[in-house]
Amino acid sequence: MKVTMTVNGRARTFDVEPNRLLLNLLREDLDLTGAKYGCGMGECGACTVLLDGEPVMACMTLAVDCEGATIETVEGLSSGEALHPIQEAFIEEGAVQCGFCTPGFIMATKALLGESPEPTEPEIREYLKGNICRCTGYVNIVKAVQRAAEALR
Amino acid sequence: MSAINRQNTHIIPVDFQYHQPETVGEAVKLLEAHPDAKPIAGGTDLVPKMKQRLLEPGHLVNLKRIRELQGVEDRGGEVYIGAATKLRAVERSETVQRRLPLLYSCVRSIGSVQIRNMGTLGGNVCNASPAADGALGLVALDATVQVAGPGGTRTVKAGDFFAGPGKTVLGRGELVTGFTVPVPGPDVGTCFISVGRTALDISTISIAVALRMKGGAVQEARVALGSVAPTPLRLPEVENWLKGRELDEATVREAAGMVSGGIKPITDIRGTAEYRREAARGMAMEALTRAGGLEGRSQG
Ligand SMILES: Cc1cc2nc3c(=O)[nH]c(=O)nc-3n(C[C@H](O)[C@H](O)[C@H](O)COP(=O)(O)OP(=O)(O)OC[C@H]3O[C@@H](n4cnc5c(N)ncnc54)[C@H](O)[C@@H]3O)c2cc1C
Ligand code: FES
Ligand code: FES
Numbered sequence: 001m002k003v004t005m006t007v008n009g010r011a012r013t014f015d016v017e018p019n020r021l022l023l024n025l026l027r028e029d030l031d032l033t034g035a036k037y038g039c040g041m042g043e044c045g046a047c048t049v050l051l052d053g054e055p056v057m058a059c060m061t062l063a064v065d066c067e068g069a070t071i072e073t074v075e076g077l078s079s080g081e082a083l084h085p086i087q088e089a090f091i092e093e094g095a096v097q098c099g100f101c102t103p104g105f106i107m108a109t110k111a112l113l114g115e116s117p118e119p120t121e122p123e124i125r126e127y128l129k130g131n132i133c134r135c136t137g138y139v140n141i142v143k144a145v146q147r148a149a150e151a152l153r
Numbered sequence: 154m155s156a157i158n159r160q161n162t163h164i165i166p167v168d169f170q171y172h173q174p175e176t177v178g179e180a181v182k183l184l185e186a187h188p189d190a191k192p193i194a195g196g197t198d199l200v201p202k203m204k205q206r207l208l209e210p211g212h213l214v215n216l217k218r219i220r221e222l223q224g225v226e227d228r229g230g231e232v233y234i235g236a237a238t239k240l241r242a243v244e245r246s247e248t249v250q251r252r253l254p255l256l257y258s259c260v261r262s263i264g265s266v267q268i269r270n271m272g273t274l275g276g277n278v279c280n281a282s283p284a285a286d287g288a289l290g291l292v293a294l295d296a297t298v299q300v301a302g303p304g305g306t307r308t309v310k311a312g313d314f315f316a317g318p319g320k321t322v323l324g325r326g327e328l329v330t331g332f333t334v335p336v337p338g339p340d341v342g343t344c345f346i347s348v349g350r351t352a353l354d355i356s357t358i359s360i361a362v363a364l365r366m367k368g369g370a371v372q373e374a375r376v377a378l379g380s381v382a383p384t385p386l387r388l389p390e391v392e393n394w395l396k397g398r399e400l401d402e403a404t405v406r407e408a409a410g411m412v413s414g415g416i417k418p419i420t421d422i423r424g425t426a427e428y429r430r431e432a433a434r435g436m437a438m439e440a441l442t443r444a445g446g447l448e449g450r451s452q453g
Contacts, residue, residue, distance in 0.1 A: 042197055042268060060200040060201070061271070062200075064171050130267045
């Protein structure tokens with residue numbers, strides 16, 4: 001089936017099987033390997049991308065369902081060598097260790113700060129509860145979100 | 154298909170035809186024409202099942218492009234919610250927040266932001282899990298399920314919609330179009346509590362209570378529990394017993410005992426039957442106390 005979507009600002013048309021998942025389309029057809037395959041079952045958030053501005057799990061999204069949609073992945077955040085303030089904040093606060101969860105957290109954070117520019121810690125933890133990190137213990141991630149919020153205000 | 158792809162959460166190891174109807178009528182025709190068709194809304198229940206080959210539908214009928222299935226509408230005495238309305242949209246609706254705080258709490262407790270951006274209220278109900286939080290809220294609020302099918306439309310009470318785990322009363326070619334939820338009056342207090350293993354896990358046990366009060370006495374009660382029976386469970390014996398009674402600590406304790414004795418829990422990986430009976434007692438005490446306004450104000 002033909003499907004057209006905008007990925008990181010560029011219109012793209014694909015011919016896909018109905019059972020093709022958005023995550024595999026991004027990673028395999030577009031080489032956008034930022035979004036990760038963690039669990040494939042909606043539980044870890046490593047595959048989080050923004051669909052029309054809202055965080056969703058690409059591992060459970062059918063590509064054919066993205067007709068007309070706008071998709072943002074972590075690759076779309078930086079301009080050239082200049083990182084996005086959220087990316088900077090994650091580095092500054094040591095919120096990245098192995099980095100596997102980071103693209104998912106960063107995209108979820110982007111949506112959070114779009115909705116709520118000054119989130120409290122409980123709000124941050126609640127919003128990011130669909131994202132699992134096995135390394136950092138979350139404390140630095142929360143700090144990074146707060147730092148990014150300040151930078152973006 | 155190679156053996157490794159028989160079961161694989163990396164892909165959907167099932168081939169199907171995909172249909173994108175724009176009206177309920179078209180969707181019904183497609184479902185009727187293909188006995189192995191399934192509706193798909195957010196896919197958050199369906200896709201994991203297909204990845205595990207628990208379901209292998211030959212056709213998927215996408216409901217998200219059908220405009221009549223979308224949205225929340227304030228109709229005065231009741232609120233109408235389209236079946237394919239995203240859980241996030243339900244949660245963000247001011248009408249739901251203000252007029253149906255119980256449903257708001259139930260929906261807010263589902264999964265994560267990502268899950269609620271994908272999943273729909275209709276999917277939560279039609280998946281027919283005894284743990285479904287949105288379904289529990291609709292049962293406790295005595296909502297009506299609107300059904301469309303080859304024979305026209307019909308309505309079913311939310312409490313009568315479930316036939317067992319994963320089973321509903323929907324017949325061939327039928328789908329749910331929406332829910333009408335009566336708005337509780339200002340004299341009704343409500344409370345929803347759920348207990349789970351971890352942040353994202355489905356509820357091990359949950360309870361939703363609505364109490365219509367006059368003075369300190371219960372005029373009408375609704376008590377519904379999740380994950381304690383094959384379907385979301387209402388407890389009419391407890392509801393009838395509460396009716397007309399002065400709500401004090403002793404009444405709450407006795408009613409909570411009846412809740413604990415009235416449920417039919419099983420032991421599974423999320424908890425034992427004994428644990429669920431004890432948890433139900435404590436949760437019922439708290440929910441009745443809060444819904445009845447015995448401590449502070451009632452909340453959703
Ligand atoms: C990680 C994770 C966490 C979750 N946590 C929770 C939780 O805390 N609480 C909870 O209640 N649920 C939870 N869920 C389950 C699920 O997300 C919800 O039940 C959601 O509301 C399902 O909606 P959907 O639109 O995605 O359904 P789908 O997967 O699209 O559909 C579910 C079923 O209903 C059928 N269907 C859908 N819409 C209709 C309709 N209008 N008419 C007839 N049949 C229809 C489909 O054919 C399918 O059989 C979780 C799921 C995941 C993956
Ligand atoms: S890979 Fe999508 S949620 Fe884990
Ligand atoms: S940094 Fe390793 S999982 Fe989060």
